[in-house]
Amino acid sequence: MHWLLNLLLYQGAWLVAVLAKSAWPVLAILALHLWLSNQRRADSRLMLLYMFIGALVDGSLSLLGLFDFGPGVYLVPLWLVALWAALAMLPNHSLAWLKGRLWLNVLLGALAGPLAYWGGVRLGAAQFGWPLMPAIATLALVWAGLWPGLMALAKREAV
Structure with missing residues (x-):
């Protein structure tokens, strides 16, 4: 799949x-x-892994009060879990060039993760339950560690 189409599909999903x-x-x-x-098999497996990891990460952050998704949502809304599956579309396609580049992944995670939220x-779509700067700083720290790990999973799952 062309990298630009992959990126557009992800942006559309988001x-x-x-x-x-x-x-x-x-x-x-x-x-x-x-x-x-x-790479259907690798992408499918990565989607399932990312959904599980995303539910754990965002569920934990919700329990800590970082997110408020509104009435009727206890931990993580289904649309956000689906968005984690969409995130799994990127590492084997438009972001494949980042595999194995630890410090670029740390930087990307620290910047793009908080920006997306x-x-x-x-x-x-949600509210921060914390003041803006502590919320962004926490997300930057979480994603600086999380994104390199997610990319390492993608490297392992790639065809």
Whole structure:
């Protein structure tokens, strides 16, 4: 799959998940991604792993009060778990060049992770339960460690 199409599919999944707060449109994009992918098995396994890890990470941060997803959501909404599956579309395609580049992954995680959550908050998908700067700093620390680990999983799962 061309890297630009992969990136556009992910961005579309992120935007529709955050605006609609629904997993269904994300699942449709994931199905399209898998249909177009030449690494279906690796991508599918990575999606399942990322969903599990994402539910643990975001669930833990929710328990700590970092996120507030609104009434009726105890830990992590399904649309956010689906978004973790969408994140798994990137490492074997548009971000494959980052595999094995530890410090670039640390930097990317520390910057892009908090930016994605802050964007979701700004678009009304959630609220921070903490003041903005401590929330962003915590997310930067979490994602500086998490993203390199997620990329290492992708390197292991790649065809």
